[in-house]
Amino acid sequence: MKNIKRILSLVLLMTLTLSVLTLSACSTGEVNYKVTVKDAAGNPYTTGVIVQFIKNGEQVAMQTVDENGVAAKKLEGGKYGIALKFADDELECYYDEGLQVTAKDNEIDVTVAYKITSEPEVIFAGGEQFDAYTINDGSYYTELSGKHRNYFLFVPTKAGNYEFSVANNEDTQIGYYGSTHFVQETSAAEVVDNKFTVSVTADMIGTGQGGTSVLVIGVDLLKGDEGSCILAVNRTGDPEKTLADEPWTVYEKTVELSPYSLQNGAKIKEFDLTAPTSKYNLVLNETDGFYHLDSKDGPLVLVRLAEDCQYIACFKTMLDRSGVVKYFFDENDDFIKKESYSECLLEYIDNADEKAGVYPLTEDLKYIIQQRGEYAQWWDFESSNFRFQDMDGNNMEEINTEIAWLLMCCYIE
DSSP, X not given: OHHHHHHHHHHHHHHHHHHHHHHHHHOOOEEEEEEEEEOTTSOBOOSSEEEXXXXXXXXXXXXXXXTTSEEEEEEESSOEEEEEEESOTTOOEEOXXXXXXXXXXXXXXXXXXXXXXXXXXXXXXXXXXXXXXXXXXXEEEEEEESSSOEEEEEOOSSOEEEEEEEESOXXXXXXXXXXXXXXXXXXXXXXXXXXXXXXXXXXXXXXXXXXXXXXEEEEEEOSSSEEEEEEEXXXXXXXXXXXXXXXXXXOOOSSOOOOOOOOTTOOEEEOOTTSOGGGOOEEEETTTTEEXXXXXXXXXXXXXXXXXXXXXXXXXXXXXXXXXXXXXXXXXXXXXXXXXXXHHHHHHHHTSOTTTXXXXXOHHHHHHHHHHHHHHTTTOTTSTTOOOBOTTXXXXXXXXTTTGGGXXXXXXX
8 A cells, every 4th residue: 555655656746847847848938138249448339230139040139239339138048149230331340250148148248340441551661561451449350460460550530548459369469569650670568468558649640631640550470370360449548648738829920021132232241159249249220120230220130041051950941841949947847838939930931032031130030049049959068959060060169159049140241
Protein backbone atom coordinates (compact mmCIF):
# COMPACT_ATOMS: atom_id res chain seq x y z
CA MET A 1 0.00 0.00 0.00
CA LYS A 2 2.85 2.37 0.89
CA ASN A 3 4.54 1.63 -2.43
CA ILE A 4 1.38 2.49 -4.34
CA LYS A 5 1.11 5.87 -2.52
CA ARG A 6 4.80 6.59 -3.26
CA ILE A 7 4.30 5.84 -6.95
CA LEU A 8 1.22 8.06 -7.13
CA SER A 9 3.14 10.92 -5.47
CA LEU A 10 5.97 10.61 -7.99
CA VAL A 11 3.54 10.63 -10.90
CA LEU A 12 1.84 13.75 -9.55
CA LEU A 13 5.19 15.54 -9.07
CA MET A 14 6.32 14.69 -12.60
CA THR A 15 3.01 15.94 -14.00
CA LEU A 16 3.34 19.28 -12.18
CA THR A 17 6.97 19.68 -13.34
CA LEU A 18 6.05 18.98 -16.96
CA SER A 19 3.23 21.53 -16.72
CA VAL A 20 5.59 24.23 -15.45
CA LEU A 21 8.16 23.43 -18.13
CA THR A 22 5.51 23.49 -20.85
CA LEU A 23 4.18 26.82 -19.60
CA SER A 24 7.71 28.32 -19.53
CA ALA A 25 8.43 27.07 -23.05
CA CYS A 26 5.22 28.52 -24.45
CA SER A 27 5.48 32.01 -22.86
CA THR A 28 8.80 33.87 -22.40
CA GLY A 29 7.08 37.25 -21.74
CA GLU A 30 8.13 40.72 -22.99
CA VAL A 31 11.55 42.27 -22.46
CA ASN A 32 12.64 45.92 -22.51
CA TYR A 33 15.51 46.15 -25.00
CA LYS A 34 17.83 49.16 -25.01
CA VAL A 35 20.33 50.12 -27.73
CA THR A 36 22.61 53.14 -27.16
CA VAL A 37 24.32 54.59 -30.25
CA LYS A 38 27.59 56.50 -29.55
CA ASP A 39 30.66 57.80 -31.28
CA ALA A 40 34.11 56.52 -30.40
CA ALA A 41 34.56 59.23 -27.75
CA GLY A 42 31.43 58.07 -25.94
CA ASN A 43 29.20 60.94 -27.03
CA PRO A 44 25.57 60.17 -28.00
CA TYR A 45 25.08 59.83 -31.74
CA THR A 46 21.72 61.42 -32.51
CA THR A 47 21.87 62.43 -36.19
CA GLY A 48 18.81 60.66 -37.61
CA VAL A 49 19.60 57.07 -36.60
CA ILE A 50 16.98 54.30 -36.68
CA VAL A 51 17.68 51.07 -34.81
CA GLN A 52 16.28 47.94 -36.46
CA PHE A 53 15.59 44.72 -34.55
CA ILE A 54 16.15 41.72 -36.81
CA LYS A 55 14.90 38.15 -36.32
CA ASN A 56 15.31 35.32 -38.82
CA GLY A 57 16.64 37.81 -41.35
CA GLU A 58 13.59 40.10 -41.16
CA GLN A 59 12.92 43.35 -39.35
CA VAL A 60 10.39 42.86 -36.56
CA ALA A 61 10.64 46.32 -34.98
CA MET A 62 12.38 49.67 -35.34
CA GLN A 63 12.96 52.71 -33.14
CA THR A 64 14.52 56.16 -33.72
CA VAL A 65 17.14 57.14 -31.16
CA ASP A 66 16.36 59.98 -28.74
CA GLU A 67 18.52 62.96 -27.72
CA ASN A 68 20.68 60.59 -25.67
CA GLY A 69 21.30 58.26 -28.60
CA VAL A 70 19.00 55.63 -27.02
CA ALA A 71 16.46 53.43 -28.82
CA ALA A 72 14.24 51.53 -26.31
CA LYS A 73 11.76 48.88 -27.41
CA LYS A 74 9.58 46.33 -25.58
CA LEU A 75 9.51 43.04 -27.52
CA GLU A 76 8.82 39.40 -26.96
CA GLY A 77 11.79 37.86 -25.23
CA GLY A 78 14.34 36.34 -27.60
CA LYS A 79 17.46 36.98 -29.63
CA TYR A 80 17.54 39.93 -32.07
CA GLY A 81 20.22 41.15 -34.43
CA ILE A 82 20.84 44.91 -34.43
CA ALA A 83 21.09 46.98 -37.61
CA LEU A 84 21.25 50.75 -38.06
CA LYS A 85 19.64 52.88 -40.70
CA PHE A 86 20.70 56.49 -41.22
CA ALA A 87 18.25 59.19 -42.27
CA ASP A 88 20.95 60.85 -44.38
CA ASP A 89 21.55 58.32 -47.12
CA GLU A 90 24.69 60.16 -48.24
CA LEU A 91 26.47 59.39 -44.97
CA GLU A 92 28.79 56.43 -45.15
CA CYS A 93 29.05 55.10 -41.63
CA TYR A 94 30.68 52.11 -39.99
CA TYR A 95 29.49 50.00 -37.08
CA ASP A 96 29.82 46.37 -35.98
CA GLU A 97 27.05 44.61 -37.91
CA GLY A 98 27.36 41.41 -35.86
CA LEU A 99 25.85 42.83 -32.67
CA GLN A 100 22.74 41.32 -31.05
CA VAL A 101 20.60 41.49 -27.92
CA THR A 102 18.99 38.66 -25.97
CA ALA A 103 16.44 38.37 -23.19
CA LYS A 104 19.34 38.07 -20.74
CA ASP A 105 21.68 40.65 -22.31
CA ASN A 106 19.01 43.14 -23.28
CA GLU A 107 21.15 46.31 -23.34
CA ILE A 108 23.96 47.07 -25.77
CA ASP A 109 26.12 49.98 -26.97
CA VAL A 110 26.82 50.50 -30.68
CA THR A 111 29.79 52.63 -31.79
CA VAL A 112 29.30 54.56 -35.03
CA ALA A 113 32.05 56.19 -37.10
CA TYR A 114 32.18 58.00 -40.42
CA LYS A 115 33.96 56.29 -43.26
CA ILE A 116 36.60 58.56 -44.77
CA THR A 117 35.58 59.19 -48.37
CA SER A 118 37.51 62.40 -49.16
CA GLU A 119 40.35 62.47 -51.63
CA PRO A 120 43.77 62.50 -49.92
CA GLU A 121 46.19 65.41 -49.88
CA VAL A 122 49.91 64.93 -50.35
CA ILE A 123 52.30 65.75 -47.52
CA PHE A 124 56.04 65.25 -47.17
CA ALA A 125 57.61 63.65 -44.11
CA GLY A 126 61.24 62.63 -43.79
CA GLY A 127 61.78 63.34 -47.48
CA GLU A 128 59.02 60.92 -48.52
CA GLN A 129 55.57 61.56 -49.95
CA PHE A 130 52.43 60.33 -48.18
CA ASP A 131 48.67 60.53 -48.60
CA ALA A 132 46.85 62.34 -45.79
CA TYR A 133 43.08 62.40 -45.24
CA THR A 134 41.21 65.40 -43.84
CA ILE A 135 39.11 64.93 -40.69
CA ASN A 136 37.05 67.22 -38.43
CA ASP A 137 35.29 66.64 -35.12
CA GLY A 138 33.81 63.17 -34.66
CA SER A 139 34.77 59.54 -35.16
CA TYR A 140 36.26 58.12 -38.34
CA TYR A 141 36.65 54.51 -39.45
CA THR A 142 39.75 54.05 -41.56
CA GLU A 143 41.80 51.30 -43.10
CA LEU A 144 45.43 51.22 -41.98
CA SER A 145 48.66 50.16 -43.62
CA GLY A 146 51.37 48.54 -41.55
CA LYS A 147 54.04 49.46 -44.07
CA HIS A 148 54.19 53.16 -43.15
CA ARG A 149 52.65 55.75 -40.84
CA ASN A 150 49.04 56.65 -41.67
CA TYR A 151 48.49 60.42 -41.75
CA PHE A 152 45.38 62.51 -41.12
CA LEU A 153 44.89 66.29 -41.27
CA PHE A 154 42.69 67.91 -38.62
CA VAL A 155 41.40 71.32 -39.69
CA PRO A 156 39.76 73.03 -36.68
CA THR A 157 36.79 75.32 -37.17
CA LYS A 158 36.44 76.35 -33.52
CA ALA A 159 38.94 77.08 -30.77
CA GLY A 160 39.05 74.51 -27.98
CA ASN A 161 40.86 71.62 -26.35
CA TYR A 162 40.69 68.56 -28.60
CA GLU A 163 41.32 64.98 -27.54
CA PHE A 164 42.56 62.56 -30.20
CA SER A 165 42.30 58.81 -29.61
CA VAL A 166 42.14 55.42 -31.31
CA ALA A 167 39.40 52.89 -30.56
CA ASN A 168 38.72 49.20 -31.38
CA ASN A 169 42.33 48.28 -32.15
CA GLU A 170 44.97 47.78 -29.47
CA ASP A 171 47.69 47.23 -32.09
CA THR A 172 47.90 50.92 -32.97
CA GLN A 173 49.80 53.97 -31.76
CA ILE A 174 48.52 57.52 -32.28
CA GLY A 175 50.65 60.67 -32.26
CA TYR A 176 50.71 64.38 -33.08
CA TYR A 177 53.31 65.24 -35.71
CA GLY A 178 53.11 69.01 -36.13
CA SER A 179 51.91 70.83 -39.24
CA THR A 180 51.95 70.23 -42.97
CA HIS A 181 54.84 72.72 -43.24
CA PHE A 182 56.95 70.69 -40.84
CA VAL A 183 55.97 67.06 -40.23
CA GLN A 184 57.95 65.82 -37.24
CA GLU A 185 59.32 62.32 -36.80
CA THR A 186 58.27 61.98 -33.15
CA SER A 187 55.03 62.97 -31.45
CA ALA A 188 54.85 66.60 -30.36
CA ALA A 189 52.28 65.71 -27.68
CA GLU A 190 52.42 63.35 -24.72
CA VAL A 191 50.40 60.23 -25.56
CA VAL A 192 48.79 58.34 -22.65
CA ASP A 193 46.56 55.29 -23.20
CA ASN A 194 46.61 56.03 -26.93
CA LYS A 195 45.20 59.53 -26.35
CA PHE A 196 46.58 63.06 -26.44
CA THR A 197 45.17 66.57 -26.24
CA VAL A 198 45.98 69.69 -28.27
CA SER A 199 44.80 73.19 -27.39
CA VAL A 200 43.58 75.06 -30.46
CA THR A 201 43.64 78.79 -29.71
CA ALA A 202 41.68 81.52 -31.49
CA ASP A 203 44.72 82.70 -33.47
CA MET A 204 45.00 79.22 -35.01
CA ILE A 205 41.63 79.64 -36.73
CA GLY A 206 42.05 81.63 -39.94
CA THR A 207 39.46 83.53 -41.94
CA GLY A 208 38.95 84.32 -45.59
CA GLN A 209 41.65 82.83 -47.77
CA GLY A 210 43.32 80.77 -45.09
CA GLY A 211 45.54 81.02 -42.08
CA THR A 212 44.03 78.10 -40.18
CA SER A 213 46.55 75.80 -38.54
CA VAL A 214 46.42 72.22 -39.82
CA LEU A 215 47.33 69.53 -37.29
CA VAL A 216 49.03 66.40 -38.62
CA ILE A 217 47.84 63.26 -36.83
CA GLY A 218 49.61 59.94 -37.38
CA VAL A 219 48.54 56.38 -36.59
CA ASP A 220 51.00 53.48 -36.67
CA LEU A 221 49.80 49.90 -37.09
CA LEU A 222 52.09 47.89 -34.83
CA LYS A 223 51.24 44.41 -36.09
CA GLY A 224 50.50 43.11 -39.58
CA ASP A 225 50.50 44.74 -42.99
CA GLU A 226 46.81 45.73 -42.94
CA GLY A 227 44.27 46.70 -40.32
CA SER A 228 41.66 49.25 -39.36
CA CYS A 229 40.71 51.50 -36.48
CA ILE A 230 38.30 54.21 -35.38
CA LEU A 231 40.01 57.58 -34.99
CA ALA A 232 38.14 59.87 -32.60
CA VAL A 233 38.38 63.66 -32.37
CA ASN A 234 36.52 65.08 -29.38
CA ARG A 235 36.30 68.73 -28.31
CA THR A 236 36.54 68.57 -24.53
CA GLY A 237 36.27 72.26 -23.63
CA ASP A 238 37.39 75.82 -24.21
CA PRO A 239 41.11 76.53 -24.49
CA GLU A 240 42.98 78.43 -21.83
CA LYS A 241 42.72 82.11 -22.65
CA THR A 242 45.87 83.53 -24.21
CA LEU A 243 47.00 86.99 -25.28
CA ALA A 244 45.88 86.10 -28.79
CA ASP A 245 42.29 86.18 -27.50
CA GLU A 246 42.60 89.72 -26.16
CA PRO A 247 41.04 92.47 -28.32
CA TRP A 248 43.24 94.84 -30.27
CA THR A 249 43.42 98.57 -29.60
CA VAL A 250 43.79 100.14 -33.03
CA TYR A 251 45.97 103.25 -33.06
CA GLU A 252 44.23 106.09 -34.89
CA LYS A 253 46.12 108.86 -36.68
CA THR A 254 45.99 112.24 -34.97
CA VAL A 255 46.32 114.47 -38.07
CA GLU A 256 44.70 114.76 -41.45
CA LEU A 257 46.91 113.37 -44.22
CA SER A 258 47.50 114.60 -47.75
CA PRO A 259 49.70 113.15 -50.51
CA TYR A 260 53.35 114.11 -50.10
CA SER A 261 55.77 114.73 -53.00
CA LEU A 262 59.49 115.09 -52.54
CA GLN A 263 60.82 118.24 -54.18
CA ASN A 264 62.74 117.71 -57.41
CA GLY A 265 66.45 117.59 -56.76
CA ALA A 266 66.05 117.19 -53.01
CA LYS A 267 68.97 115.34 -51.45
CA ILE A 268 68.23 112.90 -48.64
CA LYS A 269 70.82 112.48 -45.91
CA GLU A 270 70.99 109.66 -43.38
CA PHE A 271 71.26 110.22 -39.63
CA ASP A 272 74.54 109.32 -37.98
CA LEU A 273 73.32 106.99 -35.24
CA THR A 274 76.75 106.87 -33.62
CA ALA A 275 76.64 110.63 -32.97
CA PRO A 276 76.06 112.13 -29.52
CA THR A 277 72.45 112.77 -28.59
CA SER A 278 72.97 116.55 -28.69
CA LYS A 279 73.86 116.56 -32.39
CA TYR A 280 70.26 116.26 -33.56
CA ASN A 281 67.60 118.53 -32.16
CA LEU A 282 64.17 117.64 -33.55
CA VAL A 283 61.53 120.37 -33.37
CA LEU A 284 57.83 119.86 -34.11
CA ASN A 285 56.32 122.57 -36.30
CA GLU A 286 52.73 122.81 -35.08
CA THR A 287 51.69 124.57 -38.27
CA ASP A 288 52.58 121.81 -40.73
CA GLY A 289 52.58 119.01 -38.11
CA PHE A 290 56.06 117.79 -39.14
CA TYR A 291 59.40 117.50 -37.37
CA HIS A 292 62.34 119.61 -38.52
CA LEU A 293 65.99 119.78 -37.51
CA ASP A 294 67.15 122.46 -35.04
CA SER A 295 64.15 124.76 -35.61
CA LYS A 296 60.56 124.64 -36.81
CA ASP A 297 61.74 125.88 -40.22
CA GLY A 298 64.84 123.69 -40.38
CA PRO A 299 65.47 120.69 -42.66
CA LEU A 300 62.41 118.42 -42.92
CA VAL A 301 62.73 114.97 -41.31
CA LEU A 302 61.32 112.04 -43.30
CA VAL A 303 60.36 108.44 -42.57
CA ARG A 304 61.07 105.57 -44.95
CA LEU A 305 57.62 104.00 -45.26
CA ALA A 306 57.89 102.15 -48.56
CA GLU A 307 61.61 101.84 -49.22
CA ASP A 308 63.89 99.73 -47.06
CA CYS A 309 66.60 101.55 -45.12
CA GLN A 310 70.16 100.39 -44.43
CA TYR A 311 69.34 98.89 -41.05
CA ILE A 312 65.86 97.47 -41.30
CA ALA A 313 62.98 96.81 -43.67
CA CYS A 314 60.54 99.65 -44.18
CA PHE A 315 57.05 99.57 -42.72
CA LYS A 316 55.48 98.49 -46.01
CA THR A 317 57.75 95.45 -46.13
CA MET A 318 56.86 94.64 -42.51
CA LEU A 319 53.14 94.91 -43.24
CA ASP A 320 53.49 92.67 -46.27
CA ARG A 321 55.03 90.01 -44.00
CA SER A 322 52.82 90.33 -40.91
CA GLY A 323 51.81 93.41 -38.92
CA VAL A 324 53.21 96.21 -36.76
CA VAL A 325 52.01 95.86 -33.18
CA LYS A 326 53.03 96.17 -29.52
CA TYR A 327 51.96 94.34 -26.36
CA PHE A 328 51.95 96.44 -23.17
CA PHE A 329 52.73 95.05 -19.70
CA ASP A 330 53.05 96.67 -16.27
CA GLU A 331 56.02 96.45 -13.91
CA ASN A 332 54.77 93.06 -12.69
CA ASP A 333 54.61 91.72 -16.26
CA ASP A 334 50.82 91.69 -16.13
CA PHE A 335 49.15 92.30 -19.47
CA ILE A 336 47.66 95.77 -20.03
CA LYS A 337 46.72 95.97 -23.71
CA LYS A 338 47.91 95.25 -27.21
CA GLU A 339 48.05 98.00 -29.80
CA SER A 340 48.00 97.70 -33.59
CA TYR A 341 49.67 100.33 -35.79
CA SER A 342 49.13 98.56 -39.10
CA GLU A 343 45.92 100.38 -40.00
CA CYS A 344 47.42 103.81 -39.33
CA LEU A 345 50.59 102.99 -41.25
CA LEU A 346 48.59 101.93 -44.31
CA GLU A 347 47.04 105.40 -44.45
CA TYR A 348 50.48 107.01 -44.23
CA ILE A 349 51.90 104.69 -46.91
CA ASP A 350 49.04 105.59 -49.24
CA ASN A 351 50.08 109.25 -48.95
CA ALA A 352 53.87 108.75 -49.17
CA ASP A 353 55.94 109.99 -52.09
CA GLU A 354 55.42 107.45 -54.88
CA LYS A 355 59.08 107.21 -55.93
CA ALA A 356 61.07 107.69 -52.73
CA GLY A 357 58.48 106.06 -50.46
CA VAL A 358 58.90 108.67 -47.72
CA TYR A 359 56.58 110.84 -45.66
CA PRO A 360 57.44 113.66 -43.21
CA LEU A 361 57.90 112.63 -39.58
CA THR A 362 54.76 113.32 -37.51
CA GLU A 363 53.92 112.62 -33.88
CA ASP A 364 52.15 109.48 -35.10
CA LEU A 365 55.15 108.09 -36.93
CA LYS A 366 57.57 109.01 -34.11
CA TYR A 367 55.34 107.24 -31.59
CA ILE A 368 54.93 104.13 -33.78
CA ILE A 369 58.68 103.80 -34.48
CA GLN A 370 59.56 104.19 -30.81
CA GLN A 371 56.87 101.86 -29.51
CA ARG A 372 57.46 99.13 -32.06
CA GLY A 373 61.24 99.42 -31.82
CA GLU A 374 61.24 99.17 -28.03
CA TYR A 375 58.87 96.18 -28.11
CA ALA A 376 60.83 94.41 -30.89
CA GLN A 377 64.15 95.30 -29.17
CA TRP A 378 65.62 96.81 -32.32
CA TRP A 379 68.16 98.87 -30.35
CA ASP A 380 68.70 96.49 -27.42
CA PHE A 381 72.31 95.39 -27.82
CA GLU A 382 71.69 92.24 -25.75
CA SER A 383 68.80 91.13 -27.95
CA SER A 384 69.00 88.86 -30.98
CA ASN A 385 66.78 91.45 -32.72
CA PHE A 386 69.44 94.19 -32.49
CA ARG A 387 69.25 95.88 -35.89
CA PHE A 388 72.70 97.46 -36.27
CA GLN A 389 75.43 95.34 -37.81
CA ASP A 390 78.51 95.97 -39.92
CA MET A 391 79.32 94.37 -43.28
CA ASP A 392 80.62 91.26 -41.51
CA GLY A 393 77.43 90.78 -39.51
CA ASN A 394 78.91 91.95 -36.21
CA ASN A 395 76.91 94.16 -33.85
CA MET A 396 77.90 97.83 -33.95
CA GLU A 397 78.66 98.64 -30.32
CA GLU A 398 79.10 102.36 -30.98
CA ILE A 399 75.37 102.92 -31.77
CA ASN A 400 73.82 105.61 -29.56
CA THR A 401 70.65 103.92 -28.29
CA GLU A 402 69.11 107.28 -27.33
CA ILE A 403 68.75 108.27 -30.99
CA ALA A 404 68.66 104.74 -32.47
CA TRP A 405 64.93 105.09 -33.14
CA LEU A 406 65.91 107.35 -36.07
CA LEU A 407 67.01 104.21 -37.95
CA MET A 408 63.98 104.53 -40.25
CA CYS A 409 64.38 108.26 -40.69
CA CYS A 410 66.37 110.64 -42.91
CA TYR A 411 66.29 114.36 -43.63
CA ILE A 412 66.43 116.75 -46.55
CA GLU A 413 69.92 118.20 -46.69
